[in-house]
Amino acid sequence: MVELFVTIFMNWYCKMVKFLDLKRINSQYRDDLLNAASRVIDSGWYIMGQELKSFESRFAEFCGAKEAVGVANGLDALTLVLKAWIEMGVVKKGDEVIVPANTYIASVLAISENGLVPVFAEPNSKTYNLDIKSIEAVYTEKTKVILPVHLYGQISPMKEIMAYANSKGLMVLEDCAQSHGAEIEGKRCGSWGHASAFSFYPGKNLGALGDAGAVVTDSKELAKIVRTLGNYGSEVKYVNKYQGVNSRLDEMQAAFLNVKLDYLNKESDKRRRIAKKYLMQIKNKAIELPYVDDELGHVWHLFVIRVKDREDFASHLNKNGIQNLIHYPLPPHRQEAYKDYNNLSLPLTDKIHAEVLSLPLDPTMDSFEVDKVISVVNSYVLDSSE
Numbered sequence: 001m002v003e004l005f006v007t008i009f010m011n012w013y014c015k016m017v018k019f020l021d022l023k024r025i026n027s028q029y030r031d032d033l034l035n036a037a038s039r040v041i042d043s044g045w046y047i048m049g050q051e052l053k054s055f056e057s058r059f060a061e062f063c064g065a066k067e068a069v070g071v072a073n074g075l076d077a078l079t080l081v082l083k084a085w086i087e088m089g090v091v092k093k094g095d096e097v098i099v100p101a102n103t104y105i106a107s108v109l110a111i112s113e114n115g116l117v118p119v120f121a122e123p124n125s126k127t128y129n130l131d132i133k134s135i136e137a138v139y140t141e142k143t144k145v146i147l148p149v150h151l152y153g154q155i156s157p158m159k160e161i162m163a164y165a166n167s168k169g170l171m172v173l174e175d176c177a178q179s180h181g182a183e184i185e186g187k188r189c190g191s192w193g194h195a196s197a198f199s200f201y202p203g204k205n206l207g208a209l210g211d212a213g214a215v216v217t218d219s220k221e222l223a224k225i226v227r228t229l230g231n232y233g234s235e236v237k238y239v240n241k242y243q244g245v246n247s248r249l250d251e252m253q254a255a256f257l258n259v260k261l262d263y264l265n266k267e268s269d270k271r272r273r274i275a276k277k278y279l280m281q282i283k284n285k286a287i288e289l290p291y292v293d294d295e296l297g298h299v300w301h302l303f304v305i306r307v308k309d310r311e312d313f314a315s316h317l318n319k320n321g322i323q324n325l326i327h328y329p330l331p332p333h334r335q336e337a338y339k340d341y342n343n344l345s346l347p348l349t350d351k352i353h354a355e356v357l358s359l360p361l362d363p364t365m366d367s368f369e370v371d372k373v374i375s376v377v378n379s380y381v382l383d384s385s386e
Contacts, residue, residue: 017360017369019323022202024364026209029259033209036255043251048231051254058261059198059214062181063190067223069215070249071230074177074199077213078110080247081173081195082145084225086114087242090171095144100130101331101349103149107175108332110197111147119143120333120341122348126291128304129156132164145171150179150189152327153205153271153301154293158184158192173197176216178301180206181268184294190216200257205271205301206264212253270363271300274370278303278359281374286313286382288355302327305377306355313380314357320376325358 026033040051052070060068071077085091093115099107101120111118121134130148146165148156158174165172172193176182179189180198190196200212215226225242228235233244275298279289288306292298304327307313317324331353333341360373 016321016323017365017372018362019325019358019360020203020362021364022207025207025362028364029263032259033256036259037252040251040255046251047248049251051251051258052249055249055254055258055261056214058258060216062188062261062264063196063216064188065191065196065216066218067216067220069223069226069230070254071213071215071226072247072249073211074197074201074213075106075110076230076245076247077197077199077215078107078147078173078175079113080226080229080245081197081215081217081222082110082114082116083229084222085145085171087225087229088221091116091144094142096140096142097145097147098130098135098138098143099147100128100134100149100151101333101344101346102128102328102352103151103175103332104177104328105332105335105337106177106199107147107149108338112338116145117142118332118338118341120344120346120349122346123151123352125348127154127156127293128152128352129154130161131157132160135161135164139168143168143170145173147173147175148193149175149177150182152290152304153179153182153299155179155182155184155189155192155297157293158187158189162192171195177201177204179299180204180301181264182299183297185297191218194219195222200253205268205299206257206260208253208260209256210253212249212257214249267363268299271361272296272298274361274363274365275300275303277370278361278374282377284378284380286380287377300361302358303361304356304358306352307357308355309382310355310357312382316380317376320379322373322376323360326356327358328353328356 056068096117096119097111100123108118119138121138124131174193174196176189176196177199182189195217198214200208229244230247233240233242333344
């Protein structure tokens with residue numbers, strides 16, 4: 001009996017804890033997803049149909065906004081909003097857009113794609129999001145847009161950001177790719193700025209089974225132009241008002257998202273419970289845990305810690321069966337794609353990118369997996385030579 005117990009324990013302990021098990025996540029809703037796929041197949045209508053209309057309406061309501069427009073992916077969502085504002089005369093090529101220096105490169109690609117100028121701001125040292133101090137430090141007369149990124153699942157201080165933007169006559173575009181359902185005082189991300197962009201990449205909190213994205217806004221004019229731009233610039237078939245692109249959320253992905261939206265709040269609660277256990281039970285002086293501004297408003301897309309010797313710590317995790325990722329190894333201003341910015345002095349951003357590491361946080365994790373992550377993290381010794 002003792003040997004059996006030891007065998008079971010060792011099999012459990014040696015099992016790899018995946019960073020994110022998408023197969024397990026989606027298998028929970030397998031029957032619903034198959035029914036949704038069958039419904040689309042049987043409808044004979046695969047682009048811009050009823051599934052898309054339903055999801056757009058439901059997602060706008062979920063965010064607390066008036067309009068949602070499905071697009072092909074999160075990058076397109078950002079790009080099309082800025083492109084639409086240019087068409088509307090709200091901004092013009094050469095204008096500056098303030099963006100956190102520690103964001104994923106997509107936030108910056110959308111800016112440069114539209115002939116706008118990214119201005120990199122150091123983030124808040126605790127939340128890693130923009131704050132008023134960081135915005136004020138880089139604001140100039142050429143600034144026309146603030147692009148706060150709600151990184152890791154925690155919303156930026158949008159009440160203060162909107163007050164500042166309104167005082168300066170600036171537009172605000174929220175990057176909500178990591179923050180589906182995050183909120184401040186009951187007001188969800190996507191409903192604070194003049195527009196917002198969402199990604200439904202499979203690994204997101206609300207993930208499709210392929211690429212997908214959406215623009216959310218209260219502006220009917222903006223929504224109409226974004227929808228037109230994403231349909232080759234055409235409102236009427238074969239009549240093109242703008243030089244648009246092909247960026248549409250197809251019926252199949254919309255149907256899948258309609259299914260998964262029903263479970264998003266439940267999954268967010270699971271993420272919060274896991275994160276809370278990590279925060280309470282990870283006790284290692286070598287590890288800097290995430291700062292939580294609003295416990296109920298955080299949706300924990302990622303659980304990002306900081307450690308000085310990241311390579312050594314990652315090796316410790318890997319040896320002990322804990323998958324981990326880095327979000328992100330290089331900030332945009334250090335990428336070859338933005339070599340003109342490589343010499344920028346952004347010491348906090350560089351330090352963050354040298355130290356951050358993401359632990360597994362999967363809403364389907366069981367208590368044994370969570371406990372194993374905690375145990376392995378707590379067993380790490382700085383500069384260990386194991």
